[in-house]
Amino acid sequence: MSNSENGERDPATGHPRPPRREFKARGSFVTRCEGCNLPELNCLCPYQVKADSIAQVWLLTHSIEHFKPTNTGRLIGDVLTQTRVFTWYRTAPDEELAALLEDPRYAPFVIFPDDQPDYAERVVDINAVxxxxxxxxxxxxxxxxxxxxxxxxxxxKSPYLDALPVLPLRTERETRYRLRKPASKAHLCTAEVAIELLRQSGDENAADVLDDYFDVFNDSYAESRYYRKIAQPTAAMQRLLDRKG
Structure with a gap:
């Protein structure tokens, strides 16, 4: 029975979780926290802090990414309460996503580089936000x-995105992501993209919280790979604990 059939839902979004499959990569035998999916040795849950933002993030997630513990998209939903997560389908959009794209309350921007001429007329900058x-x-x-x-x-392969303005992320930030090797330091992971977009669009507090939470995830997961427990809170951990009071 799938998770959508048995009623299991993502606590961050309220949406049905995608069907699970057995994780076969390195670390598949590690006991993981059911809340944050990190090894229990360095659980993230004590550092989860919610933040409000004017802008929202909607993740259109490739089905394979749902099953990767190193995926950083989930961090966004842990922090931003209005985050929505949709699984990408090539043939048709998620019905809820299709309806939301037509909702006049929202002004969606698809985040993508402006490196091809065939959609140049759709490209906007952060001022549009x-x-x-x-x-x-x-x-x-x-x-x-x-x-x-x-x-x-x-x-x-997503024609339902063709009418959206394209917003390329322009930033000097280099990736701090330690869990997968990028082709370039300019290639940010999903959480880092969200952090920079929030910061540039005026949601600085939400960006700061997510940035600290990302650092905690990064450090906790990296140390857990070597079965090392972080004994003393890092600077990012302490800032999040202070926010929780």
Whole structure:
């Protein structure tokens, strides 16, 4: 029976969880926390802090990413309460996503590089986000959650995204993600993309909370790979604990 059939839902989004499959990669034998999916040795749960933001993040997640404990998209939902997560389907959009894309309350932007001429007329900059705020609409960052190769396929094979403005992320930030080796330091992971977008669009507090939470995830997972427990809170851990009071 699938998780959607037995009623299991993501506590961060309220949406049905995607069907689980047995995790076969390195670390599949590790006992993981049911709340954060990290090894219990360095559980993330004590450091989860919620933050409000004007902008929302909608993740369009490749089905394979749902099963990777190293996926950082889930961190966004842990922090931002209004995050929505949709599984990418090539043939048709998620019905809820399709309805939301037509909802005039929202102003969605698909986050993607502006490196090809065939969609140049759709490209906007961060000022467009500030403009829709002034129009009392809710800016939405539609982030394609997958590898770079998967994201390009998702962008090209999703006609229901073709009407959306394309917002490329322009940042000097280099990735701090330690759990997968990127082709370039300029290739940020999903959580880092969200952090920079939030910061540039004026949601600095939410960006700071997510940035600290990302660092805690990064350090906790990396240490757990070597079965090492973090004995003393890192600076990011302490800031999150202080926020919780």
């Amino acid at each position: 500030h403009t829709v705020k002034q129009q009392a609409r809710i800016p939405v960052f539609v982030i394609l959650d997958g590898t770079w190769r998967q994201a390009r396929r998702m962008f090209r």
